[in-house]
Amino acid sequence: MSGKLRKSGTASAGRGGGKDRAAQSAARREAILKAALAEFSAGGFAATRLDDVARRAGVAKGTIYLHFADKEALFQEIVRSMLTPLVGHLENLRNIDVPFRAIAEQIVNLFVSEVLETDRKNIIRLIVAEGPRFPKIAEFHYREVVSRVMAAMQVILQRAVERGEIRHKALAQFPQLLFAPALMTVIWNSLFEQFSPLDARAVLRAHIDILLSERTKP
Amino acid sequence: MSGKLRKSGTASAGRGGGKDRAAQSAARREAILKAALAEFSAGGFAATRLDDVARRAGVAKGTIYLHFADKEALFQEIVRSMLTPLVGHLENLRNIDVPFRAIAEQIVNLFVSEVLETDRKNIIRLIVAEGPRFPKIAEFHYREVVSRVMAAMQVILQRAVERGEIRHKALAQFPQLLFAPALMTVIWNSLFEQFSPLDARAVLRAHIDILLSERTKP
Amino acid sequence: MSGKLRKSGTASAGRGGGKDRAAQSAARREAILKAALAEFSAGGFAATRLDDVARRAGVAKGTIYLHFADKEALFQEIVRSMLTPLVGHLENLRNIDVPFRAIAEQIVNLFVSEVLETDRKNIIRLIVAEGPRFPKIAEFHYREVVSRVMAAMQVILQRAVERGEIRHKALAQFPQLLFAPALMTVIWNSLFEQFSPLDARAVLRAHIDILLSERTKP
Amino acid sequence: MSGKLRKSGTASAGRGGGKDRAAQSAARREAILKAALAEFSAGGFAATRLDDVARRAGVAKGTIYLHFADKEALFQEIVRSMLTPLVGHLENLRNIDVPFRAIAEQIVNLFVSEVLETDRKNIIRLIVAEGPRFPKIAEFHYREVVSRVMAAMQVILQRAVERGEIRHKALAQFPQLLFAPALMTVIWNSLFEQFSPLDARAVLRAHIDILLSERTKP
């Protein structure tokens, strides 16, 4: 979304108005990525036509090949770049010292605002849908996203168990259980929203309540 | 590999063994469905070539069209026929009067043996992957599978809440939470099994334990 | 389905009612020809499917191949057999000694009742349409139909000229001019009948009047 | 024969010689139309393969689809564009004040030089052959060609009758009779030229003589 190198500096030229060549090129690259994300989300890898991507991006078909080696490279670029920015956020939660409920609520907020309410929800569906056909994508996400998030969660959950905030030790063993409802909401709404929309925030809050059910009122 | 040279053998039987024409035709239909399921599972709808389906089924390409109108009809037939048989089983659980834990264990067993350990796990991934592109499929599964199962679960969960087996009333409101971990295991293993296989039975048992966490050992 | 050899000869059997095997076979052959004519007329050679011919004839597709070597043979059989019966009639007109107008009227009547009002009009269109692709058909019709009719007409026209019934010697040189309006009516109505039907009998009568315009009322 | 090895030559020019892209594209379109006309003429609509059209035009198969939506659109474009340019000429004859014989001779000349001696003769056969299968084509030609020409001829013939140049009022009623021999020559030569070529100019002149047979030398 912003120029990457900006070597020149002075003159403005080209049709873009005030941008120099490098900035224009970067802007084109971003436009292609954005358009491709929309098209891949709507149709999956195979059903997406680069013609449509180009039209949506406002560039010529050949221009795509100036920025990406081929259709698959474009696809992988998108799929890889969308989720990784969130990983750091989630990993950082490991380092703050607040009650688990607070962390859980932050995770929910992050998930709703950065995934469910953005194109990232489609990325998740794309990974599920195309992963088996693109082993590299599955491998990348396991290595760069899933395993790192799971590791961080394990630390957090372990600490919560030790503090007595969570009674279920199994949760620390299977941090996947923490995210299962989040995955569910993404998939449910992608398929069934028109029939019966699912209020993600409510579902995820209910999920936290279940996990945190204290031995309170004895 | 096909036709032309077969000189048959025992004179009394065609290549089908002891089958008559109708049975052979039905067997071919099944072979096609089986092959198509395998190919669609591996590559999704668009990337699957009917040539490969035919080869895998051991029939000629044209034979597919004797049984199915076109590629999409074949796809829908597969996707529609695989899950519906399970719906009745799940609905029947509503009518038996046993503790919720017993029902939950039956659901886990059913899910593991009839979904995770069969091709049905691929069907679920196919629905997630192709549903947005085939609205009929999403609509069909909402109507014939999901909404019916959700309704049955709601009854069961409601009863469990009333009996005090479950404290979390939210569960009855969001029966999706009951199945979220099951969906998670399907997707996890389809993507990451080679990196870190998930023991579905253990995960689901842990999930039940969490839901049923009694105020017991205080 | 039925006994295999049936040497006898007397009894009637089979599904046909009172027909013996040979008669049934012949009836099937006729049914196929009739159905094929209808289908070829509607769609031309290439667009006609033997499936449709078989269905219309009430036989199985394979049965067609018991009577005809292949699709082209069936086509040629139809195209060849339809017009030849008329050739004799036209040739015989050479031998009767009546005024030309009487002969011309007979030709008109024959053409209207045996061509325009029957499937033969479609055969003519088929020959025009497919002739260039089936040189044998063009050759056959030139040899067996057109050249013979033209020869007979030439004799008749020559005699009419000598008798002073027709002043235009060119007619005897180009007997095609005699038939041009007949061909026109066939083609016109096959293409434009729904927009502006042409009264064939009226057109052909007018044509005769023109040819026979005497120097009468001076 | 195509692409791949061409290394261009004079550096300044592509393979098209001195043409710019638009001109080259138009030239390709024309080449496709020309090739398609030849192929359709030889085999009719159904029997023509776009592969052959492309090869004859010297383009790739896909190039056809840059210019025409599909096979039928290509066919209709050809069939529609070939005859309409002649309509205006024929209609204009209505406005010139010369003896009918002169007009008739112009029509003959036009027909021979612009139809019989060009590809248009094949178009006429194509319309006859495929018209019933493509109602739009029949409708188009009735509306844009035939009805307009017939109307113009009616005016001309009517005037000739009033002037006493033609005695046969029926001609004005059935202007089709004027063109019947022309149609005949097209069809005759398309089918039988190799057996017995018909001298179109001679036939058509004879036809005019017949129509104009004056009450002269009594």
Next chain:
DNA sequence: GATGAATGAGGGTTCATTCAT
């Protein structure tokens, strides 16, 4: 003979990729 399920070559159409401008 009669059947019709099965075959598989063939053709229309699409679309990722290239390359002359």
Next chain:
DNA sequence: TATGAATGAACCCTCATTCAT
């Protein structure tokens, strides 16, 4: 660098023909 016309391999589907029953 950007363009988009051109390419041609690939794939769905049809249908003439075959052959086991």
